[in-house]
Amino acid sequence: MTKALKLRFNRKQLCIPYAAFLILFVICPLLVIIYYAFTNSTGQFTFDNLVQFFTNDNTLGTLLYSVAIAVVTTLICLVIAYPVAYILARSKFKKKYVLLMLFVLPMWINFTLRITALKEILTAIESNIAAYPFLNTVIGMTYDFMPFMILPLYTSLSKLDKSLTEAAEDLGANGFTVFMRVILPLSVPGIISGVTMVLLPSMTNYVVLDMLYNSTYIMGSLIGSYFATYDWNNGSMISLILLIIIFIITLATNRFNDSGEAEGRTIL
Amino acid sequence: MKKIRIAAIAAACLMAAPTIALAGCAAKDDTVVLRVSNWEEYIDLGGWGDDEAIDIENTYTGEDYIFGENSVVDDFTEWFNSQNFGFDVRVEYSTFGTNEDLYNQLNLGDVYDLVCPSDYMIMKLLEEGEIQPFSEDFMDEDNEQNYYINNVSSYIDGAEGSIFDDYGWSGIAACYMWGTTGFAFNPELVDDNSDVAACHILTNSDYFKSVTVKDNVRDAYFAALSILFEDELNAINADSGMSEAEKAEARSALLNNTDAETIAAAEDILKDIKENVYSFETDSGKTDMVTGKVIANYQWSGDAVYILDQADEDDTELWYSIPEECTNLWFDGWVMLKDGIDGSEQKQIAAEAFVNFLSRPDIAVRNMYYIGYTSSIAADEVFNYFDWCYGVVTDEESEDFYEFENIYVYDVSYFFGEDSYIYIDMDTVAAEGATLTHEYDDDEYVAGYPVYSGGTISIGRQAFGQYPTGDVIARSVVMEDFGDDLSEINQMWINVRCLDVADIPVTTVVIVAAVIVVAAVAIVLYRFRYTIFYSGKKRGK
Numbered sequence: 120m121t122k123a124l125k126l127r128f129n130r131k132q133l134c135i136p137y138a139a140f141l142i143l144f145v146i147c148p149l150l151v152i153i154y155y156a157f158t159n160s161t162g163q164f165t166f167d168n169l170v171q172f173f174t175n176d177n178t179l180g181t182l183l184y185s186v187a188i189a190v191v192t193t194l195i196c197l198v199i200a201y202p203v204a205y206i207l208a209r210s211k212f213k214k215k216y217v218l219l220m221l222f223v224l225p226m227w228i229n230f231t232l233r234i235t236a237l238k239e240i241l242t243a244i245e246s247n248i249a250a251y252p253f254l255n256t257v258i259g260m261t262y263d264f265m266p267f268m269i270l271p272l273y274t275s276l277s278k279l280d281k282s283l284t285e286a287a288e289d290l291g292a293n294g295f296t297v298f299m300r301v302i303l304p305l306s307v308p309g310i311i312s313g314v315t316m317v318l319l320p321s322m323t324n325y326v327v328l329d330m331l332y333n334s335t336y337i338m339g340s341l342i343g344s345y346f347a348t349y350d351w352n353n354g355s356m357i358s359l360i361l362l363i364i365i366f367i368i369t370l371a372t373n374r375f376n377d378s379g380e381a382e383g384r385t386i387l
Numbered sequence: 388m389k390k391i392r393i394a395a396i397a398a399a400c401l402m403a404a405p406t407i408a409l410a411g412c413a414a415k416d417d418t419v420v421l422r423v424s425n426w427e428e429y430i431d432l433g434g435w436g437d438d439e440a441i442d443i444e445n446t447y448t449g450e451d452y453i454f455g456e457n458s459v460v461d462d463f464t465e466w467f468n469s470q471n472f473g474f475d476v477r478v479e480y481s482t483f484g485t486n487e488d489l490y491n492q493l494n495l496g497d498v499y500d501l502v503c504p505s506d507y508m509i510m511k512l513l514e515e516g517e518i519q520p521f522s523e524d525f526m527d528e529d530n531e532q533n534y535y536i537n538n539v540s541s542y543i544d545g546a547e548g549s550i551f552d553d554y555g556w557s558g559i560a561a562c563y564m565w566g567t568t569g570f571a572f573n574p575e576l577v578d579d580n581s582d583v584a585a586c587h588i589l590t591n592s593d594y595f596k597s598v599t600v601k602d603n604v605r606d607a608y609f610a611a612l613s614i615l616f617e618d619e620l621n622a623i624n625a626d627s628g629m630s631e632a633e634k635a636e637a638r639s640a641l642l643n644n645t646d647a648e649t650i651a652a653a654e655d656i657l658k659d660i661k662e663n664v665y666s667f668e669t670d671s672g673k674t675d676m677v678t679g680k681v682i683a684n685y686q687w688s689g690d691a692v693y694i695l696d697q698a699d700e701d702d703t704e705l706w707y708s709i710p711e712e713c714t715n716l717w718f719d720g721w722v723m724l725k726d727g728i729d730g731s732e733q734k735q736i737a738a739e740a741f742v743n744f745l746s747r748p749d750i751a752v753r754n755m756y757y758i759g760y761t762s763s764i765a766a767d768e769v770f771n772y773f774d775w776c777y778g779v780v781t782d783e784e785s786e787d788f789y790e791f792e793n794i795y796v797y798d799v800s801y802f803f804g805e806d807s808y809i810y811i812d813m814d815t816v817a818a819e820g821a822t823l824t825h826e827y828d829d830d831e832y833v834a835g836y837p838v839y840s841g842g843t844i845s846i847g848r849q850a851f852g853q854y855p856t857g858d859v860i861a862r863s864v865v866m867e868d869f870g871d872d873l874s875e876i877n878q879m880w881i882n883v884r885c886l887d888v889a890d891i892p893v894t895t896v897v898i899v900a901a902v903i904v905v906a907a908v909a910i911v912l913y914r915f916r917y918t919i920f921y922s923g924k925k926r927g928k
Contacts (some may be wrong), residue, residue: 332666
């Protein structure tokens with residue numbers, strides 16, 4: 120009896136829960152989205168939704184606005200996070216994990232709570248925060264996604280072999296050259312993963328906009344508003360377009376990532 | 388109206404309700420499950436503090452006060468199961484956030500027996516044949532337990548010429564709460580109270596980024612049309628040649644206008660509003676008023692009353708103003724759904740009993756106290772509650788009355804029936820163009836004291852928010868379902884909210900383009916620096 124009951128797991132079988140999850144919550148919804156994206160309200164096949172997206176000034180404007188917010192947020196995050204990650208990675212301070220934790224600590228607090236706090240701080244500084252919607256949105260997004268930029272940068276910079284920089288210095292490179300030709304190329308994978316982790320969510324995270332009184336839609340809010348008004352077809356099409364944009368960005372950064380690593384290797 | 392509700396208590400009650408109901412009824416075989424869906428925070432969840440008992444005689448429980456110990460849903464279950472209906476009931480109570488959410492849920496296949504949408508959504512569901520009309524028994528005034536039909540205000544339902552009768556909703560829907568739209572505002576922060584007495588404050592640049600509107604296409608569209616047709620509406624209001632019925636029809640025609648030209652004009656106004664207002668808010672309006680971030684907030688009257696109450700607790704005095712030109716008169720009503728009831732007689736009996744229980748005057752008072760909205764019920768208990776909240780004379784023998792110098796006779800006869808007045812302190816109603824006279828001597832308690840007469844009131848405090856005066860009601864309009872024009876109006880709203888490419892300033896475009904070009908050139912130069920600067924030699928191999 121006991122022998123018969125003994126469970127035997129093939130390694131492949133361990134994937135079953137994840138595969139089930141994937142099919143149920145990723146593949147199936149995706150198929151539903153594709154179905155709705157290419158049908159109209161009566162269920163007939165159509166390209167109208169696609170055409171409407173690319174011919175309507177407002178949807179294109181929204182795409183532009185989302186990209187602008189995402190790009191500016193990502194750049195600011197990168198500019199602030201890189202030195203921080205570098206200093207942390209280089210630091211000889213024994214308790215540097217404590218320092219790192221201080222940067223990651225905000226992530227432990229619910230983000231709506233953090234944005235609410237930020238709202239009060241910005242009100243104190245600007246007196247009327249509704250007057251600077253774009254600026255505030257970028258500040259909010261930067262505040263929210265900064266840890267996602269610091270962590271990958273820190274990981275890739277702390278893995279960096281110190282002997283490489285020493286070798287470069289021995290060969291007569293000055294600090295700037297060492298940074299530009301050794302450290303920066305070797306940290307490209309970190310930069311790429313940081314950029315992906317900040318750029319993509321900041322295109323759609325409309326809760327930040329809502330909470331900071333920005334009344335202009337970004338992609339996320341546009342999709343939401345279509346779904347709220349029973350227009351699932353246009354909503355699905357925009358979701359699909361966003362998905363394709365994200366896919367293209369990921370593909371491009373992966374290529375970049377590879378070539379970055381290749382470049383790093385050629386330096387070796 | 389002191390309503391300190393901690394979310395945790397509410398959440399605990401919500402979670403406890405089904406458990407208790409389950410525990411109570413699990414044993415019986417013939418238990419009917421009644422699936423009810425209502426707005427969030429739109430019913431008394433009980434758990435009142437000991438000092439919150441309302442000092443009004445309750446003929447329905449035999450107590451001399453009205454008090455919410457348990458949630459109304461639990462009380463209903465207990466009451467129903469103690470009656471001789473021949474079966475027991477268990478309520479599955481759930482909530483929705485907006486009418487559109489409810490509609491989406493129903494379309495997705497969620498089944499409810501009894502739901503509480505707003506006027507236009509009732510029209511839409513009725514049009515689509517989803518609604519199961521109430522039975523003849525429910526509308527029978529001779530049955531004492533038919534609390535709804537016996538107690539609903541004849542202004543709203545149950546009488547010839549009532550609003551529900553006019554729209555053909557009588558017997559289809561049972562009005563639960565009703566109200567107007569207007570501005571909750573801080574009188575100390577506005578330049579002139581009359582600024583708040585019209586929707587065009589939303590486009591008034593003197594109030595740049597200091598007024599909020601609801602993030603809701605219908606309310607925004609109504610406000611835009613109020614601005615667009617302000618002159619026409621004011622002309623109608625002032626026209627002495629038209630009868631009241633003609634005026635109402637003319638107003639309704641203007642504000643239910645959905646032709647392409649009007650939608651386009653509304654879009655332009657809404658774009659101005661978007662640039663000028665603090666935000667289109669979903670939930671932040673209440674807090675932002677109390678913390679003083681915004682001066683005025685375009686609201687539903689029930690929420691405005693709630694905001695005023697909250698502000699009072701923080702020692703901030705806020706007021707409520709109803710636009711002079713027109714206001715949106717709205718109703719939330721209970722309707723039974725065909726899909727849910729599914730021909731079951733027992734379910735229909737249970738659903739109708741639920742509506743009747745909510746309409747029982749003491750329960751109506753409890754709900755009003757808890758949520759701040761105004762019930763459709765016009766029984767003595769509700770009137771006494773209104774008086775208890777705002778009236779200065781609570782006891783005829785009392786001397787309290789004499790402490791007030793300016794007494795205002797507040798007339799709510801249109802709602803509670805003839806000669807329904809309460810006497811309130813003048814400071815709680817700002818009467819524009821009002822004159823104080825000593826002529827009023829209908830009631831001995833008022834004789835000799837200055838009372839208000841004449842003039843139009845459009846501004847006041849909670850009393851006015853809950854039951855606006857008759858002249859405000861006279862210039863209100865019910866906003867109907869957009870029907871076939873819904874998708875155009877939704878698209879218009881999306882256009883308003885999206886960044887229009889044409890609106891981007893040229894300088895921004897030039898700067899961004901310049902930055903991109905410079906960055907691209909820099910990258911190319913850096914990438915091919917060996918080819919360009921060192922004639923093809925790479926790293927001096």
